[in-house]
Amino acid sequence: MNCYFITGALVSSLLFSIGLQASPVTINGSGATFPAPLYMRWASDFKKSNPDVTVNYQGVGSGAGVKQFTDGITDFGASDVAMSDAEIAKVSDNVLLLPATAGTIVLAYNIPGVPAGLKLSRQAVAGILLGTVKVWNDPLIAKENPDSKLPSTPVTVVTRADGSGTTAVFTAHIAAVSPDFATKVGSGKQVTWPVGVSGKGNDGVTALIKQTPGAIGYVEFGYAANNKLTMASLQNKSGNFVAPTIESGAATLASVALPANFRAFITDPEGANDYPIATLTWLLVKKSNTDAAKAAAIKAFVNYGLTTGQQAAPELGYISLPDSVVEKVTAALQTVK
Amino acid sequence: MTLSAEESVADEGRHPIPVLPDAPVRREYRRRFDLLRAVSWLASASVVVLLVFILGEILTKAFPAVHRFGLGFVTGIQWSPNRDVFGVLPVILGTVESSLLALALALPLGLAIALFLSENFLPDSVRQAIRFVVELLAAIPSVVYGLWGIFVIIPLVQSLGGLLARHLGFIPLFEGPAYGNSLLTASLVLALMVLPTITAISRTALVAVPNSLREGAYALGATRWEAILGVIIPTAAPGIVASTILAFGRAMGETMAVAMLIGNSQRLSWSLLSPSNTLAALLANQFAEAEGIQINALMYAAILLVLLTLVVNMAGEAVLRRTQKATAGLA
Numbered sequence: 001m002n003c004y005f006i007t008g009a010l011v012s013s014l015l016f017s018i019g020l021q022a023s024p025v026t027i028n029g030s031g032a033t034f035p036a037p038l039y040m041r042w043a044s045d046f047k048k049s050n051p052d053v054t055v056n057y058q059g060v061g062s063g064a065g066v067k068q069f070t071d072g073i074t075d076f077g078a079s080d081v082a083m084s085d086a087e088i089a090k091v092s093d094n095v096l097l098l099p100a101t102a103g104t105i106v107l108a109y110n111i112p113g114v115p116a117g118l119k120l121s122r123q124a125v126a127g128i129l130l131g132t133v134k135v136w137n138d139p140l141i142a143k144e145n146p147d148s149k150l151p152s153t154p155v156t157v158v159t160r161a162d163g164s165g166t167t168a169v170f171t172a173h174i175a176a177v178s179p180d181f182a183t184k185v186g187s188g189k190q191v192t193w194p195v196g197v198s199g200k201g202n203d204g205v206t207a208l209i210k211q212t213p214g215a216i217g218y219v220e221f222g223y224a225a226n227n228k229l230t231m232a233s234l235q236n237k238s239g240n241f242v243a244p245t246i247e248s249g250a251a252t253l254a255s256v257a258l259p260a261n262f263r264a265f266i267t268d269p270e271g272a273n274d275y276p277i278a279t280l281t282w283l284l285v286k287k288s289n290t291d292a293a294k295a296a297a298i299k300a301f302v303n304y305g306l307t308t309g310q311q312a313a314p315e316l317g318y319i320s321l322p323d324s325v326v327e328k329v330t331a332a333l334q335t336v337k
Numbered sequence: 338m339t340l341s342a343e344e345s346v347a348d349e350g351r352h353p354i355p356v357l358p359d360a361p362v363r364r365e366y367r368r369r370f371d372l373l374r375a376v377s378w379l380a381s382a383s384v385v386v387l388l389v390f391i392l393g394e395i396l397t398k399a400f401p402a403v404h405r406f407g408l409g410f411v412t413g414i415q416w417s418p419n420r421d422v423f424g425v426l427p428v429i430l431g432t433v434e435s436s437l438l439a440l441a442l443a444l445p446l447g448l449a450i451a452l453f454l455s456e457n458f459l460p461d462s463v464r465q466a467i468r469f470v471v472e473l474l475a476a477i478p479s480v481v482y483g484l485w486g487i488f489v490i491i492p493l494v495q496s497l498g499g500l501l502a503r504h505l506g507f508i509p510l511f512e513g514p515a516y517g518n519s520l521l522t523a524s525l526v527l528a529l530m531v532l533p534t535i536t537a538i539s540r541t542a543l544v545a546v547p548n549s550l551r552e553g554a555y556a557l558g559a560t561r562w563e564a565i566l567g568v569i570i571p572t573a574a575p576g577i578v579a580s581t582i583l584a585f586g587r588a589m590g591e592t593m594a595v596a597m598l599i600g601n602s603q604r605l606s607w608s609l610l611s612p613s614n615t616l617a618a619l620l621a622n623q624f625a626e627a628e629g630i631q632i633n634a635l636m637y638a639a640i641l642l643v644l645l646t647l648v649v650n651m652a653g654e655a656v657l658r659r660t661q662k663a664t665a666g667l668a
Contacts, residue, residue: 063626066594131384154514161601163418163626171419188419189626197612200622204597211491212517 031065080165157196158217222317542576
């Protein structure tokens with residue numbers, strides 16, 4: 001019996017001394033699934049230069065991310081829809097919303113014989129989503145695509161079955177451009193779609209699009225690019241048809257005016273070359289932390305993401321933040337205690 | 338229920354209950370602390386406590402929605418979380434329809450397999466092999482059924498459904514447009530998933546029919562067909578009914594495969610070819626990102642699912658008792 005105690009004491013004192021020497025810090029975060037690949041990349045790259053700090057990030061969804069951050073389960077959160085005033089009040093204003101990266105949402109389709117770049121006007125998109133445009137050779141679509149051989153295949157709309165920031169951003173844009181859509185469907189993380197089938201997550205939607213001839217659905221640009229989906233060119237506010245690319249997304253982001261709390265929603269950008277459906281995505285960090293070591297680690301990690309980490313964004317399908325934005329956000333990050 | 342009863346009977350056969358010793362000795366024994374008794378008590382009590390705790394938790398979480406939406410929740414046909422409008426009638430119908438359709442497909446097939454495996458059509462070794470394979474179906478994880486459905490059943494339903502919609506579209510059940518992810522797809526896969534339940538329990542019931550009854554039927558000049566339909570199946574009816582109820586319960590509660598195949602749409606439609614939804618799939622899909630009153634609404638939906646399965650099981654129990662009484666004299 002005694003023998004065990006001695007070994008135990010030895011082991012624990014050994015562990016304690018190791019702890020004092022290297023003081024490893026683990027910070028846990030969770031939230032939006034959309035930027036998860038980028039955040040995980042940041043975490044692993046950050047670990048290489050800071051072996052003492054381990055960052056764990058779980059893509060559990062924006063809503064769950066805000067919930068877990070509010071309940072104090074995680075050290076930082078992440079959300080595609082920032083936090084509402086009511087949610088900020090729940091944490092007694094002890095939160096900073098920091099834009100970390102941005103992305104665009106595309107309409108991907110599977111129409112036999114029609115390559116990428118199908119031009120969809122605002123009326124056509126609203127018509128498809130409301131179920132008034134039922135076949136692919138509808139005059140509303142054909143008008144803008146005189147050179148395409150559009151089949152008479154029925155349109156199958158593919159949507160998200162689960163609540164999602166992607167749906168919130170997508171429906172906010174469509175509701176902004178189509179009053180009909182705004183009254184019949186509205187916007188939000190989860191809406192009632194008048195037509196079509198739903199799949200769970202970006203992957204579920206992607207699978208449905210790939211499998212169904214005549215399908216069209218909305219997914220993140222990075223996800224669509226990775227899965228080699230054919231994407232439509234959408235009409236923006238100036239009337240131009242813009243293909244989803246890193247450049248057109250960056251153009252959209254450059255024209256966004258950021259308020260002091262960084263909570264800017266892009267519903268219908270105005271620039272001539274702007275891709276119309278884009279969103280910032282936010283990291284949620286506490287303004288004042290109880291654990292100084294953790295606070296320092298979080299600051300270092302977010303700072304890494306905002307500076308060096310931005311270079312990894314385009315190759316994963318995200319849009320790097322403009323320098324002016326990075327400057328403002330890093331300045332705000334310095335106030336974290 | 339029937340299984341455990343059979344087991345206890347078999348157990349009695351193997352280990353006859355010892356004759357109880359005289360009263361004084363028994364009192365002596367009772368005075369000591371009986372660990373087994375205490376552990377058994379604790380174990381069975383914890384099951385009850387756990388059930389009460391789960392139901393209590395669901396009920397408290399559901400209460401705000403029950404209070405706010407009342408019965409309108411059950412009869413409402415629109416589910417729009419972005420507008421705080423919650424009605425689950427299409428989802429309840431989808432749950433019942435998909436399970437009934439699955440049963441309609443699986444019961445004749447399952448019963449036929451059970452008969453084939455219980456009567457002496459085949460040598461015993463072959464029967465055992467087939468039985469093993471059918472029961473193995475129950476061991477396949479439901480996500481694998483879902484994937485198989487995506488790659489095999491969906492293309493099948495897409496092409497077949499297109500034909501049905503074109504030629505029989507005037508019947509509301511086959512109204513187009515035909516989707517690959519539909520009520521029909523989910524029901525087909527569900528039918529396969531509940532097949533082992535129906536087959537295994539029905540087979541046990543059919544094997545338990547006394548040989549004297551079979552011989553009696555043949556002695557009276559019955560053909561094999563007459564013997565099966567007129568004597569063997571009626572005698573085994575309670576077991577077959579029990580298998581059907583268990584299968585119905587399983588089909589209603591099945592989540593993963595259904596969520597992958599049914600299309601997850603809360604629109605009211607009669608067509609088997611259009612997407613639908615079930616309570617279990619709705620909960621699985623929406624819970625993670627739900628907030629505010631939607632959480633309460635989902636809990637309300639969970640109560641309805643529990644009630645549905647409860648009603649089905651109680652109805653089944655009642656049917657079981659009546660058929661048992663009716664056939665009691667036979668064995």
